[in-house]
Amino acid sequence: MRVTMREVADRAGVSIKTVSRVVNGEPHIRPEKVRRVHAAIDELGWVPNRAARALRTGQVGVVGIAVTELRRPYLAGLVEALVTEADRWGMLAAVEPTHGDPARLAAVLAARGKTFDGVVLIGPAAPVGDGLDERPVVVVQGDAAGVDRVEEDVAEAAALMARHLDVMGRSRPALLGAHQDELRACLDGSGPAPVPCVDLGEVADRRAGARAAVQVLERHPDVDVLLCVNDEVALGALAALVKHGVDVPGRVAVAGYGNLEDGRFSTPSLTTIDPGPARLARSALELLADRLAGTAPRRPRAVVSPVALIRRESTLGRDPR
Numbered sequence: 001m002r003v004t005m006r007e008v009a010d011r012a013g014v015s016i017k018t019v020s021r022v023v024n025g026e027p028h029i030r031p032e033k034v035r036r037v038h039a040a041i042d043e044l045g046w047v048p049n050r051a052a053r054a055l056r057t058g059q060v061g062v063v064g065i066a067v068t069e070l071r072r073p074y075l076a077g078l079v080e081a082l083v084t085e086a087d088r089w090g091m092l093a094a095v096e097p098t099h100g101d102p103a104r105l106a107a108v109l110a111a112r113g114k115t116f117d118g119v120v121l122i123g124p125a126a127p128v129g130d131g132l133d134e135r136p137v138v139v140v141q142g143d144a145a146g147v148d149r150v151e152e153d154v155a156e157a158a159a160l161m162a163r164h165l166d167v168m169g170r171s172r173p174a175l176l177g178a179h180q181d182e183l184r185a186c187l188d189g190s191g192p193a194p195v196p197c198v199d200l201g202e203v204a205d206r207r208a209g210a211r212a213a214v215q216v217l218e219r220h221p222d223v224d225v226l227l228c229v230n231d232e233v234a235l236g237a238l239a240a241l242v243k244h245g246v247d248v249p250g251r252v253a254v255a256g257y258g259n260l261e262d263g264r265f266s267t268p269s270l271t272t273i274d275p276g277p278a279r280l281a282r283s284a285l286e287l288l289a290d291r292l293a294g295t296a297p298r299r300p301r302a303v304v305s306p307v308a309l310i311r312r313e314s315t316l317g318r319d320p321r
Helices: 005-012 016-023 031-044 050-057 073-088 102-110 154-167 181-187 206-219 231-243 261-265 277-292
Strands: 062-067 092-097 118-122 137-140 148-152 173-176 225-228 253-257 271-274 302-305 308-310
Touching: 005 016, 005 031, 016 031, 062 073, 062 102, 073 092, 073 118, 073 231, 073 277, 092 102, 102 118, 118 277, 137 277, 148 154, 148 277, 154 181, 154 253, 154 271, 154 308, 173 181, 173 206, 173 231, 206 225, 206 231, 225 231, 231 253, 231 261, 277 302
Parallel strands: 062 092, 062 118, 118 137, 137 148, 148 302, 173 225, 225 253, 253 271
Antiparallel strands: 271 308
């Protein structure tokens, strides 16, 4: 038997109108009511009638998620968080890998108002044009003029890592992945010489991390910590250090960025920054829903999402002081 909206409302202890507002992603609803409605939907297995909503609102109930690729574990995890959050808002999600092709991205953006109500774009973006009207675009962890965006607090991430290294007595860092301006700014002046940096090339993956770790130790044998642009690079660096008999963290500590699951089970386990994919996804869908409801201001908005430092064995071994 098909579950009705009335049954959902009764289970949640709210009105049918409140259920409708929650499902349609309307803002300014008390968080407790939103939680109760979503809990009731989950318990009863209710599926909103999307066709009826499309006729009523002119929206199709689908958000497009544009991402360069899904082979990178962090990107796949962020996409999963966005799909989960879209479902929480009563929307379907269509994942569209662009493979760095501007034409593919342009096709996704052009589908707004037809296939998609709006688009969440992950990472560096080409100009997207109008993205503040009834066909919104939200950029996550990227930069695009004239649209809403969500980014992690990279300045706080850098400060957290710098303070952690200071406590652990690590004063001779090297950066694997040259594009870490905030971290470099925190570290400059912390030691007797400029912080060495390695440009990883186009693909910042485990293979690049392994090469860079060997290169750094050959050129700068006194380095005592490798700060990696992401966890994949850090895991590659860990593997290379173990292969070359370098004690981690006794001689060289390693830290990453992204909090991949693999880092929990590496040997040693990986210290990392957690950018909070679930928080990023929630903020992105809130911005998108606000635009679709017509209640957002006529200006781009930026949400800075908090981060956390996850301290693990790759930096927490014997205190060298």
